Amino acid sequence: MKKIYLLVIAIIPLFNPNQAKACDSCNFFEYSLLENKSFFGLFYRSRKFDNYLLYPNKTASVIQTYPAQLGTRLLPWNAPEVMHEPEGNGLYVQKSKQDFETYQTIEARGNYTLKNKWNFTFLLPYEFNKVYYEKYLNIPKPVRDTTLFVQGWGDLTLATDYIHLIYNPKSRHTLRPGIAVTLPTGQALVKSAIEIQEPFDPIIQPGRGAFSFIPRFNYQWFLEKQGINIGMSYQWSTEGEQEYEFGNSFNAFLQYFYQVSIGQKLILVPNAGLYFESAEKDLLQGIEQELTGGKVSFAQVGVDLNYTKTTFSFIFQKPFSQTLNGNQILNQNRISVGLIRSFKM
Template identity: 65%
Template sequence: MQKSYACDSCNFFEYSLLQNKSYFGVFYRHRGFNDYKSYSSISSAAQSVLTYPQQLSTTLLPGNYPIIMHEPEGNNLYVQKSKEDFETYQTIEVRGNFTLKNKWNFTAVLPYEFNKVYYEEYLDLPRPSRDTTLFVQGWGDLTLAADYIWMIYNQKSRHTIRPGFAVNLPTGQALIKSDNESANYFDPIIQPGKNAFAFIPRVNYQWFLTNQGINTGLSYQFSTEGAQNYQGGNSFNVYAIYFHQFQATDKVLLAPNAGLYYEASQKDLWNDVKQNLTGGRVAFAQIGLDFNISQTTLNLVFQKPISQQLNGNQILHSGRLSVGIIRNFKL
């Protein structure tokens, strides 16, 4: 009988079977953002001085107007923040996982991204425009990962410790241009790829007792400088999930789970300058369900933010959803 568990991480989207098996899977992931901590307006006189974006992260406009722009800073993109603004990041992800002799686990992840950003008022100087939508799609960066599997058995339970290491390769599309006359590149933060390496040491611990257990893990990601001289800030993730399995029929297994997920990231760098509208901390409550029939599993995960302290007046997390179809096999 195949038993499974899943969790979501911005560093590395993790899916692992409770029994060590190889598998092939297709995932859909959705991340949404809307609302801000505060709203302000900018007068036309203040808009006229928005000419040197690299200065905006640390100064106020004349008349004590607050700085209002989208991250990353310094790309001539200014936004008067509104309740109508939103961002969505959707991913179709193909994943292959191979387990060798119950001791080693190797994973490859290839994403295709659909990123959409909407602003009610977009200050494209000198002529502001309204109802502006930016849409970017393309291949994301390939991820390769390897884990060592260390299992400890006793009469009542099983402990599994999986230290590992993942690498994001600069294979995705990171220099997609907009369709306007100037044909500027889209923001690095909404490009499908980063044109940078990312290195992710991580460890997972799982305790399994009869038909229930706890799955915990943590990871740390640090990246090199990528396209447009932009470098993502280092980030840390940790999660703890409780799961319980129910045998519905001889072939159908249900495994609901619930827990907490936390991530913290440092400020991004643009031309080696910290970007004040990036980075911060957010905690999510998570619920999920695995629906398993023989060798096939449907995986569902939803995360809702319960606390977020972001740097500056960034757009806020609204929720995350993941749906996956996994076919596992034993070699």
């Protein structure tokens, strides 16, 4: 019976206030058979945000969004506070319990391993983003039940890892230092359908229009039918479209897995672990955006089901701690489903 590594789909971002842009592709520790490590996969990811820590006490407390004045103004109007929210085009929104945001991704991923020493990976996402606000204050005519839809190609990520294997009589250690680069290939200037054709807010754009550099490190310890995965990475981003720069972020995960053989060809791998991300504040024209950045911790459970060269993967994440800068919309549950087919070259 072939032994397998655990599939850790850590591309599920630990979305802090940077929403879908925190670090979509920082950590991914690929599934692989010992004899066959190259693969192609398709993934579906879904994550949701709703609820706030606080709600405005007065209807006069409104938020003016990018790109109109790039600030929050709580009456009187001569006291602006720089902020950032993903509402779109120079309108106003009053935070409500009905507000929510959903980010869905269909992603193609290819992986090639050269001589069991070098690993090359690409990730290409297509994004479907939806933002709903129950109280959308388009002065002087307030609008209720406003929904914004944005979809398009996300940025291409390319990654390279060096694979170092250490074998003992009963255990195996795998160390994988590497680096990933996200290229400004996605759609970062998708426009809204309102009268003035301005691009949507950078946070809900499918792409960034910027380069990101992501050094990362993964370690796996495998003992008979169980093991542990540990990974961490740090992301530096350059300024992208609309003079917007996403904050640098750090993330890490710890995961335990156990392998169960069912018959001669079927392998079941349940897993459980923790995921953490911390991000700095974003910058708009060099000015810190107060409602961005923070820390989020998730608990996650999942299962991988492998049949010969095909693997199905499912992961569920739930936040248990989040410390965000300001009164941002909160992280909620997210899922990831993947289908992988390995091959030899």
